[in-house]
Amino acid sequence: MTPIPVLFISLLFFSVCALAENTSKTIITKKSISLIGDASYSDDFPHFNYVNPTAPKGGTLKLASIGTFDSLNQYATKGKVPEYLFMLYDRLMARAQDEPYSFYPQVALTVEYPEDFSWVAFNLTPKGRFHDGTPITADDVVFTLDTLKNQSSPFLKKIYSAVTGKATSPHRVEFTIDEKNRTLKAVALLAFLPVLPKHYWKDRDFNRSKLAIPLGSGPMRITHINPGHSITYERAKDYWGKDLPVNRGQFNFDKLRIDFYRDNNAALQAFAAGAYDLRIESDPKNWHQKYTFPAINKGDVIKESIALMHPHGMSALVFNSRKNMFSDRRVRLALNYLFNFEWFNKQLLHGEYRRSSSFFVNTDLAATGLPQGDELALLRHYTDQLPSEIFTQPPLQPISDATGSSRENQKIALNLLSEAGWQIKEAQMTEVATGQPMEFELLLSSPDMERIFIPYSKSLAKVGIKMNVQILDDNRFRKRAKSFDFDLIDWHFWHSSFPSIEQINNWSSLAADEPGSNNLMGIKNPVIDQLLERFKHNPNYQDVRSTCRAIDRILLWSHYAIPKWYKNKINIAYRNYLDHPTTQNLNWFNVSTWWHKLPKKESDIAITPNK
Template sequence: MSFVTHAATASQHGIAMHGSLKYPADFSHFDYTNPDAPKGGQLREAAIGTFDSLNPFIIKGTVAEGTGLLYDSLLARAYDEPFSLYGLLAKQLRVAEDRSWIEFDIRSEARFSDGKPVRAQDVVFTFETLLDKGSPFFKSYYGDIKQVTALSERSVRFEFNATINRELPLIVGEVPILPQHYWADRDFSTPSLEIPTGSGPYRIARIDPGRTVVYERRGDYWGTDLPVNRGRHNFDIRQYDYYRDSTVALEAFKAGEYDFRAEYSSKAWATGYTGAPFEDGRILKEEIEHGNPRGMQGFVMNTRRDLFADARVRQALTLAFDFEWTNRNLFYGAYTRSNSYFSNSDMAATELPTKAELDILEPLRDQLPAEVFTQVYQAPSTDGSGRNRQQLRQALRLLQQAGWRLDNGRLVNSQGTPFHFEILLVQKEFERVASPFIRNLERLGISADIRIVDVSQYINRLRQFDFDMVVSSFGQSSSPGNEQRDYWHSQSADRVGSRNLIGISNPAIDQLVELLIAAPDREQLVLRARALDRALQWNHYIIPHYHISAWRIAYWNRYRHPEISPTHDLGLDTWWATP
């Protein structure tokens, strides 16, 4: 059968999720790269915490930063399109009209870092290994793969269980390809600091376990002049140095210990980037606007805990977070409140559902909160004075409706058990966000503690869902799809290591997730994302935080970047060092 379809289906140089490709078959480079960018120099960055593994594909261990530099995938993404991929390891591809299968032809020149050729069997090995021994995420993300077959030494075919999953032919093209020969006598499931063999533009030159990892650009890298790579991977050295916390890391940056920093703290951005290196231009600051959906960040409640099982309780806790006061007093007014799980995009539900969207929601009416159909969700707001009595009175009414009562200033349930929980943090900076929230909770008779743990402990506790509340975020792309199962679907609620931190097990949301994955075109993708957005909003799973739609970056003035920035990525791999 494969030979018939092979002959009947034209080969192509790339694939788009919806619509057509921006770049033709003979394109020379992406518009946001400088094909004449000089090679050389080094770029040093900071990481927080520690690492004890160089294997990013398993659930065990804390992986080092930058391991993605070691591997190539069959296809490479264009970051100025919503979701389009072009040939990298694969020279060309063929895909069924109904997307029930896809075939890739691997370039004859493609080589691993030890000089051995990349073969179709390596692709088969990669997927079999990830599904069998990799992180549990892979079984969910690639669950609709029926079979991966090597048709020849350099041709591989994927067949899928469902034809409605239009994204799957693309996401299999993004997987880093592993060398079968390297792993033949090694245990893939065990964390290791042994330097692995890859196929990408860099190899590891040196590690200082837990402190530093250094990548060097391969002089023998086979893919330097491919259209998808031209103007990228310009630094001879990429280095990550580990610091105890971000405060120490910022001071190290200002002292010249490393070169580039992306800033996520508005306070640090407003007050910490001062001094001689900024005044005399040795360090540059930039804010680069982007078109990425901002997803959702917030206080995440673990609904596996009885304490957070009632949506009225979750809504009440949301009323206790005073964003306006927090933004004014802690963030210098830098942030916008997040109301949507698809903020900063056309997929955000910001108006009442249209008829087309109601057609999606109506079959689920009995399983969804009534507000989904009648109201536009807006996170609670205050006047910013810090005296949010109206919101707290409303919160107390909801808590009383859920069976809680005040007893000598403490909120207790029918058994007299106090309302108490712990907020687990890994970034000390969030303590100043959580502390005012806790003070408001105290006015409701609720007690909460903050516990700050190291990175390794934090990762392990999240993997096991061993927390009451955490601060977390759920990032979104311009083309959401299979990853939504790992965020919200019942099948991931109890799967160790999943991103369903909330513990959502809701049949209506399951159906909306599957509908989103099966969207036949961009119009339906947007409608179905909005429908899912409403269901998540009105179940009050998260206490929404805030977002900003720009990269805040600082770097020493020996680096340059192209004039055109990619819409959907910072594009750091397109930068270069000046002499």
């Protein structure tokens, strides 16, 4: 349900300090970590501000998901997992939803580290328990680190490869961080480490026990699965952490059931029939036209838009600049001028979206206006290697009049193509030097997007450009993306609020030649490479911000993509017996803070949908 989350794993800095001397190094001991500024909550905070601490417990929440699942191990190398597995495991520290990157005690009581971040130690609570009653110990934490380093996904292997751990007592674990990775973010990643039970996994094959219900320690446990069709979670009885400040007012349902549907239309029909309780609607057309069923008219279903503050990254049509056709930035810019966002937004997206204007949109990492301050100082080192516009013009996207036929933008596009060596011959845009027509393929992974981009294809056809729209299933789509086997592709670049060395995988020359990397564009820019090196030297947030702005500005002026759109809210529909806190502008949406507000007759068996 939640995008993810990216996003997956996220990061931090610190709150209230206690300093002590240990030999020649100053040791910092804390109960919180905040990567950006100071943590908002005090050491003795009772609960997060965005929860209802007196929310009633009980009831079953029924949700829907699209597709299927074939694994219950979210950390395995392969497999498609269901949502909400994060509720199975406690972490060393839990993330607050109302701060950019702050974490507070869960399994760990305190965190210690020196100023050079060469190591970090976590002191564990003796109260922690797995669901079978076995205590959570430092050995479990070390086992988790070793397992994720050696047997998990490439993403997690890369994150934790620079760390070694040891248990110095049953309730203290110490990690040593490689010299090149001694950053605050490394400390943060370790704070967010889940804790897996060593006694459960030590005699099991970590990557083969796909549908075996795993032993957890968190607020919920899995009680039933119908493989590929449904999964049921139940609130763990005698959960050891139920009264922790990070958990108070959350995980309020006795049961959470997720049913799986073949596609979005089937799921919407099932919701209208009463098969489940809450739905996120990502299609603006559905939101405005299809929520007219009886339960809406009777007031049994409530429609609401909730604002979020998480980074949106860049959603775009991405050029493969390895292709000769797209190696010239003037060609790429010309195709952007022929992309009429204002018309798309008005006619097809119901005016709900804004044009993406940055690879770090909705954050202060985005390049805006003209470069100033630290960003300008960085860019001035490379004046002779950068487009002159970087210093004289803000990085704005083309604007049309929303009529569907912007003659001025078309004229600019044709001039750019002409400068790049393309002319219309016999109704075809043709490369003068080779006589080859401009014809390429746009890869999509969702049939829902076809109605958006067919009009773009028609717009291109007016100037002799042929764009074929190809829709692939998710596996084939990702395989072609990660092997760079595409011309133009619909893609989303995610990032955290505190980007770090993972940006190298997105934009570096090395990653451009590495299949599986996220440098889909094929960027080989020596200036970007040098800026990326700054992430390797423990930058503070101010340095990260200036570096991201400089990279963002270069990316935008290089026109490696046609930016699409984003919005700062999600549309949800839910049964009127559900309620939630009024706080908005959180980092992400999940139902952990929701509750049943009224008694109701309820069966744990959902209406049988047409799946």
